[in-house]
Amino acid sequence: MSTERSNGSPSPEAVADALRNRIRSGALVPGDPLPTQKELTEQFGVERAAVRLALERLKAEKLLTNVGRGAPPKVAELPTGQQVDPEPAITALEERIIAAFRQKHVVLDAFTLTTETLNTALRNTHTAVTMGELTQPASLKVRLMVPTADTRLALPKLVDDPDDPRPLRRLQQLMRSQLSLFEHNVTSLARPGDVDLAIKTVPVTPSFKLYLINKIEALMGYYPVLRHEVSDSSPTGSEMEIYDFKGHTTKLFRSRADELQVGSHDTAFVQESQAWFNSWWDTIAQDYDPGVP
Missing domain, CATH: 3.30.870 (Endonuclease; Chain A)
Structure with a gap:
């Protein structure tokens, strides 16, 4: 799967991968808010549509909550039995x-x-x-x-x-x-x-x-x-x-x-x-x- 668009900017999949890694590594923990969509577009150098698609993908994976409600989404609680490695x-x-x-x-x-x-x-x-x-x-x-x-x-x-x-x-x-x-x-x-x-x-x-x-x-x-x-x-x-x-x-x-x-x-x-x-x-x-x- 390509992680870069034809114009050289990261794809929605690449943005989702980066955010997913932050969550799984513990850089973001359950309850932490993500940066705003505007901040994420600046961080990754992408259009807001790519950020929205990435956030929706992580929401579907049950890694984020509060997506699309005006406020920045938050990292979801880990499923029972799943822990971040020390x-x-x-x-x-x-x-x-x-x-x-x-x-x-x-x-x-x-x-x-x-x-x-x-x-x-x-x-x-x-x-x-x-x-x-x-x-x-x-x-x-x-x-x-x-x-x-x-x-x-x-x-x-x-x-x-x-x-x-x-x-x-x-x-x-x-x-x-x-x-x-x-x-x-x-x-x-x-x-x-x-x-x-x-x-x-x-x-x-x-x-x-x-x-x-x-x-x-x-x-x-x-x-x-x-x-x-x-x-x-x-x-x-x-x-x-x-x-x-x-x-x-x-x-x-x-x-x-x-x-x-x-x-x-x-x-x-x-x-x-x-x-x-x-x-x-x-x-x-x-x-x-x-x-x-």
Whole structure:
């Protein structure tokens, strides 16, 4: 089947394929509105008739609802038993943060180790804002919770000498540099008066990472442990074999709250995850001190 018309513009089938891939990849999730028909014609460089045909095709496949009713169509709920496969952390988080920035107000809570994955997602979101693909939100509220810098974490540690302090010192340096970058990334995404950023620490070794977006989505992934070699932070840069976290390629499992399905598993998971985060934030978490070595 041809995906291009004789004039070189994409066919309705090509437009439908592209939108279908966004839905199946999780870039668009159930309940998300699609761009307007005018925006889609500009994105794909096609006439509005091609967009209409593509939307009608996806409606027939039961992937879209509200087609042809004036407002932009929305992604339909998945059939029972059908789920979107979890994606690598960087891919999944970037897609969902960019989707969140299509809203006027953005709220992000995160519990993680070094913010490396989060920084990548925020940097790409900033690029989309700079390119005019996204507009700055009217308000951006971010709460980040990370391990306390001087905590004796269970990992990383030397394979042959668990008491050697070098792997932990290396991680602490990485954490501080990533947190500094994180503050810059967040504050560059909205006007200064529209940003509310808070960072707290807890004396624990994280075994998972959790991202809560706009109070309706939760993305959670585990930190696997791997054995590999790294250079220490000494002038000689000697090699160390360590047990370490592996977070940037782990899969994120996504749940989305649906106000029409109060008792659903996904809704309950989002609510419980938000309650867990709030309970730690409001009790044992301490304000982040960048001066702690």
